[in-house]
Amino acid sequence: MYLNRFVNGEGKYVDDIKFDNMLYMSIVRSPYAHAKIKKVKGGLNSSELKAYYTGMDHAMREPVLAIDEVNYVGQCVAAVFSENRYESEDLLNSVEVDYEPLDAVSSIDDALKKPAIHDGMKDNILDTEDVGNKFNEKDIDYDIKVSDTLFMDRISANPIETRGIIADYKDNVLHIYASSQSIHRLKGGIMKTLNLKDGEIVVHHVDTGGAFGLKALIFPEYIIAAYASMKYKKPVKWIETRSEHLQAAHAGRGVKADITLYAKKDGKINGLDGTVYLDTGAYFTDDDLVDLGNAMHEVTGPYFIENAHLTGKYVLTNKALNGYYRGAGKPEASRIMERMIDLLADKLKMDIADIRIKNATEKPFKSPLGFDINYPTKPLLEAALKHFDYYNLSKKEKLGISLFILDEDTAPGESCRIIVKNGKVTVYFGGDVSGQGHELFVQEMLSEEFKIDKDLISLDYDDTNTLKDGTGTWGSRSAITHGSVLMKTAEIIKNDVIKKFGKYDKDLLLNNEFNEYYYYKIDYNANSVNFNMVSCNVNDMNSIKIYTYYDLGKVLNLKNVLGSIHGGGLQALGEALSETLRYDEDGQLITNNIADAGLLTADKIPQYNIKIVENNSEFPDKAKGIGESTMIGIPSALARSIELQTGKRVTKFPIDDLSLFNKCME
Amino acid sequence: MMVNIKVNGREYKKDIEPRMLLVSFLRDELNLTGTHIGCDTSNCGACTVLMDGKSVKSCTVLAAQANNHEITTIESSDPKLDVIKQSFVEENGLQCGFCTPGMIMQTFYILENSEDADEEYIKKNLRGNLCRCTGYKSIIDSVKKAEERVKGEINVSK
Incomplete structure (x- = not known):
């Protein structure tokens, strides 16, 4: 273990x-x-x-x-x-x-103004990409339009x-x-x-x-x-x-967006357009496509918006390359939308929950940006608001909220090998565990499936010979992909026992040898619906309260879930308040050590009010994802709670306003 | 230069370079790889060990400074350390495990040096140890559980 x-x-x-x-x-x-x-x-x-x-x-x-x-x-x-x-x-x-x-280029804004850093290029735009249905504002029905620029600075993993x-x-x-x-x-x-x-x-x-x-x-x-x-x-x-x-090390985030929403007086959003920029660093990497792809495709999030178009620009700077960081474009997309919908609510003098209810959907919907809303979002939003008694609580606490879809990267599936030998069961996954504690749910699920003691089950490390094929551990996928392929492979092993002995019992399993490999293919992403609410007093770091209303499908192991929420929760606060990489105008990194990078310490942990709902998914293990949810839901809700108190709209992350939270920012 | 360093109760005499860090001495000379290096700037605490009972960051202590001193690492079989380890397992006070040895050694220091460590005290004294996975909540719960057990055992023995 x-x-x-x-x-x-x-x-x-x-x-x-x-x-x-x-x-x-x-x-x-x-x-x-x-x-x-x-x-x-x-x-x-x-x-x-x-x-x-x-x-x-x-x-x-x-x-x-x-x-x-x-x-x-x-x-x-x-x-x-x-x-x-x-x-x-x-x-x-x-x-x-x-x-x-x-001369060096040290930011997206810098790059848009200065000459090309690479010979042979006319400017610092590496690539441009369009998504959605391009529309003319004259052709859509709206009473009000709101525009803003949002920026999420780089973060080191x-x-x-x-x-x-x-x-x-x-x-x-x-x-x-x-x-x-x-x-x-x-x-x-x-x-x-x-x-x-x-x-x-x-x-x-x-x-x-x-x-x-x-x-x-x-x-x-x-x-x-x-x-x-x-x-x-x-x-x-x-x-x-x-x-x-x-x-x-390739850094995450580094996204800027110029966005306009077109809406009716009653809050119904009929159009969204704008430009999203990714700081790619000095060279192209494959992950640029995923990060900016997610940051564009997922912007309309859980809302029914029929007209949406975005231009994406990959911007070269004299900085380390862009890479994945917990969420990889998904937190950026959600934060763009949630910050914009709050702005629209303020302009229309609407409640931030009412405007979300107005735009949430009651049926599955494919957004013009290509994002699949597979589950209705309005029922979960209403249930979450009711559960936390939002309308009464918002009179007492400065509440920010965030409704979002977690796009679990389940495709193309995952591989697993189960070996039974010498009375022990050993599991190998093709998607490599990087410290999330997968062994806990492996033991829990297999002990139930095989009717054996947890102590007899272990998760071991693979190599590319043990498993010829495999995908990876990322994108909030493990509960679905690893859990499901584990169930499938366990089924095969049980059938092996039955084929050989005519029936299954645990002694027949443990007293014999079995070895099965399976790749469980999944060709679509699940996309579960989730909700966060955050309140705080901007003078007291320890006052931050995080409310989570997450639909996890079947919970495979509660310790894994809480580890993800508490760990990701603090990481999300760090991202919102203090974590970044700072460069001077010559492109010199002035973040010198891990403390400067803004990681939060044990005395900064927030209070949690966690509600887990279990609407089973259609995957073999009935689970939904969780890994990136905190990063998507928490920062924008916290930003709202802060701006309600300071009266200053938050458009830039980290929100490194030195007057906030006393000593946290010093 | 020759040093004589007692580690987990056993004396080691070694000829080392004067510039060798204590963490390198433990990891490379003694093969005690439980002590980790996370930042090399004494910010993260993954390398925390005890020197004569005080917690130090072994990435910023020279092995020469530990000459004729006593070092305790995660590999120690001290019974009180076992209680702490068991509490971390039960409370799931770790995920990837990399910061864990440092966290446990710092917990050992906290429990050895405080009669009544409340939650505030624990948090304050864990500030020098970074964890990227757990958000510290389960770690603080682990420390509290270990503290209750250690106190319980003292009461029983009284």
Whole structure:
């Protein structure tokens, strides 16, 4: 059981693994946000390893090691190696790099004004994309229109375990040990970049000390370590320092939106249009498409809005690349809508709940932006308002609310292997667990299904041989995907017992050997409906009260659920109030350590009023998702509670107004 | 340089570089990998251990400074530490487990040095340990449970 291992210090995270003759890798990184490289002498540099690492081919991909220029502080320029960890850091000084600094672009606004950072481009717009039905405002029925600009600054994922990898090339096979949400995706990325064939690489999953979206990605450092291991025929370990993490780990959010709502006097919204910008950082990555895609497609959220059109702009800046962070575009989309609907309510002097009821739907609906509302949203909204006695409570507390759809990324499904041997049941998932405690629900579900003690069941780590195929752990999917494939695989094992012995009982299972693999395919996203309410007194950080009304379908394990709500709840407050990465106008990162990055501490925890409803989903395990819900629902509701007290509309996150919450912001 | 450091009751004499950090000494020289490195700037507390009973962040203490001192880590078999560990398991005071050894060692320090640690006191004394998964609530519950048990045992023995 992971809990027992971890409390005894017996976890095996990647930095805990040692091999004989192992080399430690350190990276020479750019100190400039933008510069020409006139010379690099020493270390492993791009004169030898000239490669690009993204999954998709794109003209503006990042080179694994900088070629002739650097475009953000922290970009990989060269790598050095030593059998001693301290000496490998010493060797950083042995590499000579001559830079010629250039003007840098450090924000979306900056990028829209300044010349292109990349040669051959006319401006800093990497790509433009349109979604929805383009409409002329003359053609829609409205009495009032409201416009505003919203901005959600960048956030670093900051798992307490930073990124890390061991590459061990032996007997013509590259073995990778990594802290990861998806070893299968990592395998594909390394194979593509280094032109390896299936059979030449095995990726092993190890204990992962938090991930939050970031560890679903592939990074240049991983390619360098893999290449170096093949070159030196030795194991190569790279463990990121926190400073490197803040500088170079792909950052989330970084979204700006100019939005207009068109509505009738009674609050009915008939149109939405505008532009959404994503700060992609210095180069293209595949995750840009997911982040801005979600941030655009999901904007109309739980509301029935028949005309909607958005233009998306991918904006290049001299900053580290964009990446996933808990929610990956979904919190941004919801926050845009919820902040706009509050503005509309104020203009129309309507209650913020009434205007949401007016626009929520009573039937499934596909939005013009392409977002599926699979469940009616109005019944849940009304039930939540009633449950918390909103209309009376709003006379006493400064309440903000948020209605949203959680778009669980269930497609394309997930894989599982169950092995029964020596009286024990071992489970492997293709979507790699990154510290959420999946073993709890695995034990709970299988002990019920197999009628055996929980202690006989464990969740173990896979490698890309144990499971040939697998997806990942992200997008609030695990309760549905991992839970469902577990049920399906357990069914197959039970049928094996019945086929062999004519009946099922637990002794027949445990006294024999079984081994089954199954990939449960899902070709659509579930999209559950949820509600948050937040109140606070802006003079007291400990006054923040979070009300959650989440439809989780069948709860697989209550500890998992509460862990997600309490953990995500504080992360959402951090995102709303203090967490970000700050750059000066030259693109220098001025967030120096994990405390500066604004992570909240134990004395900042809010009060919770949690209501869970269980409207079963149609998946085999009847569950719905939860992982990203807090990040979607809480910040906008908190923003409303704050602006009711300060009288200043909140359009920028984090809401780092120094007058708020006394010491929290200092 | 030669150092003599007692770790979890056992003495280790080692020839080390003067610049070696205590956390590297524990992890790399003694293979006690339960103590983790989360930030290397003494902000996150993943590397918290006890030095002569005081909690220190071992990423900002030199092994040389620990010479002739006594270090306690998560691998210690102190019975009171076992009570704390059990409480963290029961209250689900961890998810990914990476901050956990530091949290538990800081809890050990809190319970050893306070007669009556109330919730405010616990929160204040956990401020130097960051957790990204749990939102601290289950950790605080774990500390409270451990405290009740430790006190209970003292009362029983009286």
